[in-house]
Amino acid sequence: MKHIPMTILICIPCLLTGGTEIQTLNLVRALVTGGYRVVTVCYYEYAHAMVQRYREAGSTVELLSAGGSRKRGKEEWLHLFRGLRMCVKKYRPILAHVQYMAPGAAPCLILKGLGVRHIIATAHTDARIYRSLKLLRFLQRHVLNTFTCITLRAEGEFFGTSLLYTEETPLPRHAHLTIYNALPEHVEPRQTERVLSAAPTIGVVSRLEKIKGMDLILPAFAQLRVRIPDARLLVVGDGSLRKSMRRQAEELHVQDAVEWAGRQPQEKLAAFYDRLDLFWMPSRSEGFGLSALEAMARGCPVIASDAGGLPELVQDGVCGRLVPVEDAASLAEQSGQLLSSPSEWRRMSRSAQTRAMEFSTERFGRLMTNLYHKTLACLS
Structure with missing residues (x-):
């Protein structure tokens, strides 16, 4: 009998050239290497070059807005609902990972309503961009399996405490934790020493x-x-x-x-x-x-x-x-x-x-796949 890999749905507002997209690309590579089938869902704007990089990394890419345009109000919710419903029906993901929770945490709530049992969300910012943390904390406690941050300071601002995740870290239900980003592959570590210039x-x-x-x-x-x-x-x-x-x-x-x-x-x-x-x-x-x-x-x-x-x-x-x-x-x-x-x-x-x-990509990949394995093992 042919083995069918488990499908992970990666949900992200845009696929441009920012730090969030680069780190999510690192995540995609780690999951593909770990044996998962990865589907990346982009709600809005995208750059063709970045979409191609995701595909080359082994991910299927679904673009919910052909022209990259954004909606507002009820139209935005309807746009997200229809697009995510299509992806859930088509790919039947075992887990969804939401990068950012914008707009207004809608993707997390919609995915939960569509019956996706296991949802992880990652905040790529500090807490000051949020006018209120009440909704975020509600989601962490009642909707999400795990909420991850990219710095301990951000996690502390969100929840009052913070924990740097390791492969030995226990994973209780509705956990929040920090996993640092990785050095992007387009900049390799220098192996030789630098010399200070006379004219700096x-x-x-x-x-x-x-x-x-x-x-x-x-x-x-x-x-x-x-x-x-x-x-x-x-x-x-x-x-x-x-x-x-x-x-x-x-x-x-x-x-x-x-x-x-x-x-x-x-x-x-x-x-x-x-x-x-x-x-x-x-x-x-x-x-x-x-x-x-x-x-x-x-x-x-x-x-x-x-x-x-x-x-x-x-x-x-x-x-x-x-x-x-x-x-x-x-x-x-x-x-x-x-x-x-x-x-x-x-x-x-x-x-x-x-x-x-x-901050190697190898470290990041190990931690993320370890997090997924623990999430699926304890919640299956």
Whole structure:
């Protein structure tokens, strides 16, 4: 008799090129390797290249909105209900894993109503984006088998306590726990030591948005140039602040020291990280900080804000330094101190490479498949 693998339904709002999609792709690969049949359901926007990557990883992909458009109000619920009902009937999943719970936790409730017994949800952000945590906590206690977070800080904000999951961790019903993200495959860990440049380059790889603190970059860089006149700035990315940041550079008279690389393909990012002596991540809100992890993997120390999961990743004084949120002066001051101490910079560069190795895709895959095995074993 032919063996039919168990089907996992991965539910996600969009398939673009963000950190959530990259980590979900890591999850898909782990599940396919673990012998599961994976179906990824995208409700709204998608990029054809990312859809192709999911298919190449071994997942079937269902696009619920052919044009990638979003609905509102009752139409949104109806859109999700019809699409998820089709997928449940067609594939008969043994478990559904909801990435984000947007919009309004609707996918979790709809899947439960459609008779899907086992549901896991993952929050990829900190708790501050939610106006109320009541619905989230209700779902965790009464609807979901397990709620996973990507940082201990986020889990603590959601539920008051936190637990870093290991393969030995018991899995009670309606558990909440943390599993850290993994280093994306497009940035491999550097095997050789870095050397601090005589004319250092500071850089960002980010959406150019206020939530990422990009409005602080040019003021901080201008202050740093007072101390280190030869410093340069490399900006990789695009967004709504692009024009205003260019104006800032002109107003602060540093435009000749700034390189605007724009949005870059993921496979080219390692080469940009290798050009940097310091990586800046002054986010106002940050779920995990994949760009910081990528920079660390290439041996680049990080100066980051004390926001979201960044303190758990960067480790103040070990792989870089943390500064208060929205503090451009501290960003410049800490950077100047580190760049003025080659021995300290070299120590942090080595530590960053070592730290990044702890976030391997192999570790992530083991933990996720272990979580699924425990969920299905104790609830079957």
